[in-house]
Amino acid sequence: MKLITAIIKPFKADDVREALSELGVSGMTLTEVKGFGRQKGHTELYRGAEYVIDFLPKVKLEIAVSDELSDQAVEAICKAANSGQIGDGKIFVSNLEQTIRIRTGETGNDAL
Secondary structure, three states, X not given: OEEEEEEEOHHHHHHHHHHHHHHOOOOOEEEEEEXXXXXXXXXXXXXXXXXXXXXXXXXXXEEEEOHHHXXXXXXXXXXXXXXXXXXXXXXXXXXXXXXXXXXXXXXXXXXX
C-alpha cells in the first residue's frame, strides 16, 4: 500500500478528485494549508499599500491506495493538477505499512 500526499493549487482540487474517482479511488483527505516553494510568495497591493505574502494558499491531499493503483493515481494527479504555471505543487509517495478500518476491523487493502 502507498500513501500519496499531493500539495496542489486550491482551484485544481475538484479536477484531481474527479480524476481519482474515475480510477476507483474511494476516499481522500483534503486539508487547506499554506506554504511556499521556488516561487517564494509574492507582493500584493491592498488599499494603496504593498505587502508581501510569504505563504501561499495550497491544498494538501492524502490518498491511501493499493500498490497496483499507485502509479495510475500519481499520473492522474499530475495531469489534473497541471496548470503549466509555477507553483503547481508536489507529490510525495511513501510506503504504508498498515491500514485498519476502525468500524469493522478490516486490515490492509480490505480497509481501503
